[in-house]
Amino acid sequence: MWLSIKRGAQNFSSHLRSLDGLLGVHRSQIKIKFSVKTSRRIRHLIVKMSGQSQRLNVVPTVTMLGIMKARLVGATRGHALLKKKSDALTVQFRAILKKIVSTKESMGEIMKSSAFALTEAKYVAGENIKHIVLENVQNASLKVRSRQENVAGVKLPKFEYFTEGETKNDLTGLARGGQQVQQCRAAYVKAIEVLVELASLQTSFLTLDEAIKTTNRRVNALENVVKPRMENTITYIKGELDELEREDFFRLKKIQGYKKREIEKQMAAAKQYAEEQVAEKVSLKKGISINSAHNLLSKTVEKDEDIIF
């Protein structure tokens, strides 16, 4: 058998002393293991019994039984809620996955067509068009903004792009290629749209993945650890209470038995005393010895066939 003691417990030798009495095991046979995982709220030591899941080590009183029952109800409700949350998140997850696949395909197409639009612009306006446009730019006119969206309790980031300021350079390629440059611009704006959408989908995907893992971990923890522990504790408490009751009952019965015997003894003693008194009286009256008086009395007690009246 081993015990796990909460981190920060002082003076565990005193624990040992109290425990060995409780458990009926000698101190030398108790091995100590430090466990970090005990819950903050439960300040009891967790006892592991060989072959079963753990139960809390509590004082088995009725109040404690009530508390444990309340905790079990809480754990059950929490488990149901978390399971619902996990299901909702999984549904969202699948929807996002589908959208990611379709967006990625369309992104491939759009990037291809925008690269080609750039080629057309280069053909008509000269190779330098790229440098001309780049040199003329001060700061970006298309920017990306992020905001939080709440989906089933999980905060997902979402990106959207917005245009800030107007683009000057409407006159790029005035003498040749202006049209192609504008078309190229439109194609790349579309490409940016798709890319921004894909970015927000992918970040939501990752965040949701984390959230689902955490929630599932909690659900499993509740289902496989906390609830069985509670149930075992409740069973233990009930068992102890029953045993106490039985002990009490037994004690009561024993005491009743003693009392009865006492009473019988007293009654027997009283009867003997009364008999002796009567014998004394008879002996005094008749002048015989007490013994023969006793015999007389006892004979009168036993019915003599010869005596008619």
Add this chain to the structure above:
Amino acid sequence: MYGFEALTFNIHGGYLEAVVRGHRSSLLTASDYNNLCQCETLDDIKMHLSATEYGPYLQNEPSPLHTTTIVEKCTLKLVDEYKHMLCQATEPLSTFLEYITYGHMIDNVVLIVTGTLHERDVQELLEKCHPLGMFDSIASLAVAQNMRELYRLVLVDTPLAPYFSECITSEDLDDMNIEIMRNTLYKAYLEDFYKFCKKLGGATAEIMTDLLAFEADKRAVNITINSIGTELTRDDRKKLYSNFGLLYPYGHEELAVCEDVDQVRGALEKYPAYQSIFAKLSYGESQMLDKAFYEEEVKRLCLAFEQQFHYGVFFAYMRLREQEIRNLMWISECVAQNQKSRVHDSVVFIF
């Protein structure tokens, strides 16, 4: 002295004309383009090109070839040929050859000026310039803090100086939109070139004025179409049109008030030369206009080679080479981006 060039041209220009005609015969033909269009990867293209004149320039490139490398190397070949010709030329041919590159010079200057305005690194900007348009003091453009200094320190020594002083006062330089500045400079350049060719006289004048007129008209149409719907006012638009060409002056009047592509088409249908261009496009579409213009230009440039003893062949050769490089760029991009179906959209066969 029209008609007597045969007597004296070969004294100074004969060697270079022969050189240029030799280069012209090495331009890629339709069958070359067909082969290139069939290529699956950029390495195939490199292999095909190594059989042409571009071989020595491309053979040292490492294997994951990039489309920009191909274009760079082909441009390098053009620059080498040009420099060779420039070295061998005498007046007035050397001035003529220099005039051909002023367009690129204007582009480079504008690029560096805007880059400096936005505080970019000078070395990077220099790398992005077109090699044909480099001149010695180009790096010092980056030093100037504003336009006035720019003009005073740098531009006044370059051949571009007269263009700046004619059309732009120094106040305008600070605020004016870069594109408008670029186009105003180019307009001044075209007019200057036109005057110079006229002064040369003879077959050169005739052929070059024709080619330059087409260029000016093409620019006018493009400016009109590209400025529809923008903030460019009609007067500004008119200021950007050159003062020669088939469309001058009445066509320009009409173009200045156009608000729509169809109106432009209507204005141009009066000129039979340009009518055929617009006939290729259906109503409302203007995407392929640039390609139609390129095709027309190539036709006219090829015609320039039909005559001898004039300088137009040099101009025509440079332009044809540039078109060829554009074709190569288009083909390699289509192959690299897996859009083989669009290859024939924009390749202009030279012959």
